[in-house]
Amino acid sequence: MAAPAGASELAPHHMNAHKAAAAASTAGNLVYGGGNVVTSPTVYYVYWGNQWGTGSTVTNDPSGEVALQQSFFSHAYGSGDSFFTSQTQYCQGVATGTTQCNGAGTPVGHPASSPLGGTWLDSSAKAPSRPTDAQIAAEAVKAASHFGISGDNVQVIVDLPHGVVPSGFKTQYCAWHDHTTASNGADLPYTNMPYITDAGSGCGANFVATGSSGVNGTDEGITIVGGHEYAETLTDPAPSSGWVDSTGAETGDKCAWVSSGQGASSIISLNGANFAVQSLWSNNFNNGAGGCVVSYTSASNQH
Amino acid sequence: MNRALRLLPLAAVALLTACGSSAPTPAAAPAPDPSPTVLPACAKLPEPVLPHSAGELTQQQSGAYCLPRGQRVDIFLTAAQSGDTWQPVQATGAILAPANTGVMTAPLGVTPAMFVGTTDGTSVLSSAAPSGKTWKVTIVVKG
Numbered sequence: 480m481a482a483p484a485g486a487s488e489l490a491p492h493h494m495n496a497h498k499a500a501a502a503a504s505t506a507g508n509l510v511y512g513g514g515n516v517v518t519s520p521t522v523y524y525v526y527w528g529n530q531w532g533t534g535s536t537v538t539n540d541p542s543g544e545v546a547l548q549q550s551f552f553s554h555a556y557g558s559g560d561s562f563f564t565s566q567t568q569y570c571q572g573v574a575t576g577t578t579q580c581n582g583a584g585t586p587v588g589h590p591a592s593s594p595l596g597g598t599w600l601d602s603s604a605k606a607p608s609r610p611t612d613a614q615i616a617a618e619a620v621k622a623a624s625h626f627g628i629s630g631d632n633v634q635v636i637v638d639l640p641h642g643v644v645p646s647g648f649k650t651q652y653c654a655w656h657d658h659t660t661a662s663n664g665a666d667l668p669y670t671n672m673p674y675i676t677d678a679g680s681g682c683g684a685n686f687v688a689t690g691s692s693g694v695n696g697t698d699e700g701i702t703i704v705g706g707h708e709y710a711e712t713l714t715d716p717a718p719s720s721g722w723v724d725s726t727g728a729e730t731g732d733k734c735a736w737v738s739s740g741q742g743a744s745s746i747i748s749l750n751g752a753n754f755a756v757q758s759l760w761s762n763n764f765n766n767g768a769g770g771c772v773v774s775y776t777s778a779s780n781q782h
Numbered sequence: 783m784n785r786a787l788r789l790l791p792l793a794a795v796a797l798l799t800a801c802g803s804s805a806p807t808p809a810a811a812p813a814p815d816p817s818p819t820v821l822p823a824c825a826k827l828p829e830p831v832l833p834h835s836a837g838e839l840t841q842q843q844s845g846a847y848c849l850p851r852g853q854r855v856d857i858f859l860t861a862a863q864s865g866d867t868w869q870p871v872q873a874t875g876a877i878l879a880p881a882n883t884g885v886m887t888a889p890l891g892v893t894p895a896m897f898v899g900t901t902d903g904t905s906v907l908s909s910a911a912p913s914g915k916t917w918k919v920t921i922v923v924k925g
Contacts, residue, residue, distance in 0.1 A: 612833040647831025651858045651894075655886035657833050681889040707887045719882035726870070727882040727896055736890050 506726040506733070508762040508769040513575035514720020515631040517668075517713045519588045521596035522552050523635050525622035528606025530640035535600055541641055542676040544701050545598075548638070551702045551754050552595040552709075559750030562706070564589055565761045565775035566730060569714045569722045578762055587713050588632075596633065597626050610645050612671075616659040619669035629661035631716040634709070635669040641677060648673045653682035653704045658717045668716040670708045675700045683755070686738070692746045692753040699755035703744060706756045707731035724760075734758040734771035742771020821904060824848035824922040832856055832886065835896075839907075839919055841868070846920040849899040854881050859909055859917060861891035868909045868917065871895035877903040877923050899923035 526545065532538035537545050555563055570577075570584035580586065599622060607614060619635040628635075634656070639645065654672045661667040675682050676697060683700025711729040715721030723729055734757055737743050742758035758771035763778040775781040824846040827837020836853035841860060849855050859868035870893065873880075881896035888894045893909065902925050908918045 612831075616833070645831075646829075649889060650860065651831050651838070651856075651888070651892065652886040653889055655832060657885060678889065681891070682887070683890070686890070704887045711885070715882075715885075718885050723882055725880065727880040729882065729885065731887065735887060 506724040506728060508578045508767075509569065509714070509722040509724050509730060509733075509760060511569070511571075511573060511575060511577040511580075511722055512715075512720045514571070514715075514717050515666075516569055516571045516585075516587045516721055517632055517634070517716050518571070518585050519632045520590055520594045520709075520713055521628075521633050522594050522709065523596050523622065523626050523628060523633060524548065524598040524638055525618060525625070525635060526598070526600045526638045526640070527618050528640050528643070529602040529604065530606060530643065531600055531602065531638075533602050535602070537600055539641065542674070542698060542701075544674060544676065544698075545638070547698055547701050548636075548705055549595060549598065550752060551705060551749070553593045554749035554752045554754075555594060555709075556590040556592050557750070559748075560589070561774050561776055562747050562749060562756060563710060563713070563759075565759050565772050565781060566710050566713050568761065568763055568775075568778065569730075571721075579767060596628070599625050601625070606640055606643050608643055610639070610643065612645075612657075615645065615671045616657070616669065619659060619667060620661055623661045623667050629663050629665035629667050631658075631666050631668060633668070634712045634716070635667065636672050636705075636708075637669060639671070639673045641674045643674065644677070645671065645673060649678040649681055653678060653700065654708050656708045656712050656718070666717055668712050670712065672705070672708070675704050686736070687744050687746055687755045689746065689755075694746050694753050694755055702754040703757050706754075706759075707735065710759050730760040731757065733760040737771055742773065745773050747773055819903065821902070821922050821924060822846050822920070824920070827855060830856055841915075841917050843919055844917075846904075846922055849897075849921050849923050851899050851902060851923050851925040854896055854898045855921060857893075857895040857897075857907065858888070859893040859895075860889075861893075861911065862913075862915075864891065866911045866913045866915075867891055868893040868911050871907055871909045873897055873921075874906045874908075875903065877901045878905045878907075878921060897921070 566587045570580035570586045572584035656670040658668045683703040685696040711731045744757045758773045761772045764770035772781045830838045835856045838856040861867045878897035881898045905921050910916045
């Protein structure tokens with residue numbers, strides 16, 4: 480089997496429709512809060528509601544979000560992924576207040592194979608048209624029971640169907656992550672992931688010029704937002720006990736919607752497949768000053 | 783927007799603080815402790831959209847809003863047009879502590895902020911946009 484292709488930045492230039500966003504937070508590096516990080520990540524998707532389809536297979540997905548999400552995580556592993564590797568510099572088991580692990584403690588995990596652990600279409604009922612936070616958390620718990628999982632190394636992504644708009648989606652947020660308690664009493668990180676393309680350019684559609692990458696511009700938000708929330712769950716699965724800066728921002732938040740310069744959102748290759756992503760915060764970039772990066776092989780080889 | 787609150791003169795609050803309560807004080811009562819701080823009237827925060835929040839504010843709100851001590855207020859300031867993104871929200875004093883905004887991906891053009899009320903008192907939240915627009919809200923933290 481051929482060695483996977485390394486991740487590379489394929490389309491660093493951006494469309495002109497968006498004014499360049501402020502390049503990263505000015506609040507300094509992420510600081511360890513004493514809690515867990517994800518040391519062995521596995522992602523589970525639940526497609527909530529029979530709006531996705533009435534059987535066990537998704538049949539109503541006008542933007543093809545399910546396939547793109549699954550492809551994104553199925554390619555995010557090993558040496559062919561030098562994007563999420565930037566988060567492996569963060570760790571747990573070190574002193575609260577630490578900003579540079581330097582090999583101490585237990586690092587954020589980087590999977591050797593696909594971190595996609597399972598998918599499930601919960602078509603037992605229609606998802607509410609405007610689900611509450613509590614209903615989304617309850618669906619995550621239901622899915623965790625279905626998969627038989629719990630703990631901070633798993634994350635359940637609750638995928639809402641096309642047309643379902645929880646309060647605040649599109650206007651206040653594109654997605655968010657949190658944690659709740661699984662039926663066995665263990666912690667359970669989960670993500671509220673609405674149907675991102677319903678939000679259009681506000682949540683990433685056409686944010687990055689696609690060039691010849693083959694990426695569909697209207698779908699870019701699916702992986703930009705998906706990668707943002709995944710990385711934040713890796714470093715802060717039980718908010719805000721993990722890695723957060725002095726203003727409360729996590730790794731993805733500090734680098735959201737950067738459209739030019741260092742850390743600009745880009746199209747990258749993960750094991751030979753191309754995806755649009757935003758950069759992630761790296762404490763050890765620029766000799767420890769920190770910055771947003773889209774590629775990370777080591778502390779001395781990142782950009 | 784609560785116009786009554788917006789028009790509440792802070793001078794009146796100061797005067798109330800100086801005068802204390804109008805209720806009669808028993809002649810034999812011991813000298814009171816130093817006057818407790820009288821906090822200004824405040825309105826209930828609009829309902830939140832994120833978990834663990836007491837309420838939220840946008841650029842549409844002004845005036846004074848109540849925040850129970852130990853709870854969180856979320857702020858979402860949306861740019862009216864591309865390039866007119868609101869600056870990070872600032873809070874006066876030390877009664878509000880920044881909280882985790884990173885749990886969510888904010889839409890393009892939205893400046894988010896979250897604060898937890900740590901001690902009783904008032905703090906002014908403010909921001910400005912490149913076009914010159916400004917936004918200001920008073921947060922009243924009460925236990």
